Amino acid sequence: xxxxxxxxxxxxxxxxxxxxxxxxSGYIFSNFGFTxxxxxxxxxxxxIGWISVYNGNANYAPKFKDRVVMTTDKSSDTAYMExxxxxxxxxxxxxxxxxxxxxxxxxxxxxxxxLVTVSS
Amino acid sequence: xxxxxxxxxxxxxxxxxxxxxxxxxxxxxSHFLNWYQQKPGKAPQLLIYDASNLEDGVPSRFSxxxxxxxxxxxxxxxxxxxxxxYYCQQFGLLPCTFGQGTKLEI
Numbered sequence: 001x002x003x004x005x006x007x008x009x010x011x012x013x014x015x016x017x018x019x020x021x022x023x024x025s026g027y028i029f030s031n032f033g034f035t036x037x038x039x040x041x042x043x044x045x046x047x048i049g050w051i052s053v054y055n056g057n058a059n060y061a062p063k064f065k066d067r068v069v070m071t072t073d074k075s076s077d078t079a080y081m082e083x084x085x086x087x088x089x090x091x092x093x094x095x096x097x098x099x100x101x102x103x104x105x106x107x108x109x110x111x112x113x114x115l116v117t118v119s120s
Numbered sequence: 121x122x123x124x125x126x127x128x129x130x131x132x133x134x135x136x137x138x139x140x141x142x143x144x145x146x147x148x149x150s151h152f153l154n155w156y157q158q159k160p161g162k163a164p165q166l167l168i169y170d171a172s173n174l175e176d177g178v179p180s181r182f183s184x185x186x187x188x189x190x191x192x193x194x195x196x197x198x199x200x201x202x203x204x205x206y207y208c209q210q211f212g213l214l215p216c217t218f219g220q221g222t223k224l225e226i
Binding site: 035037044045046047049050059060061062063095097103104105106107108110111112113 | 121152154156158163164165166169175176207209211214215216217218219220221
């Protein structure tokens, strides 16, 4: 069965960077992409971006494009999202989701979420 | 960015009720809209894709309609396990954007 297992909670200081991992299993990794979404405390959902595992193409929301990078590792079936220059506004739960290989349009399986806390 | 506006922001209904949630897009997005359910402390779950297609494994009491700028999610025969927050999301134009959510209580 399809499973996405995300890395554990992180506590970071302002200005630092964080990398969240998302290990996939139960399907052919290269046939899909990943969408990343975050949710601040008591807030709604916010789309961060998407990456294709097949060719590495990525699309980032303009709000994040200068300080985010998404990557995938086919040798370990793992997707990564790194965000830097963190501020308290980045405190949120970050989700990865399996998506289509050519677009962010059908996130059908989701990871459990990773809480990132930014605090001095 | 395309603004997605959901209504109502919250609602309370009874078991067996027909529940309707609406989502208005700031511009024409054709049928490029998804609906999600999220329970507290859990990841969102895709319910409806491409405005009107039921995701595998989702009960048939959920249905979606609409195109262009106006969309609706209908729950026909509300069940206790349907409590949670519902979000619409457009993917017709990047960046993808979500509605602010509709909290459903029994």
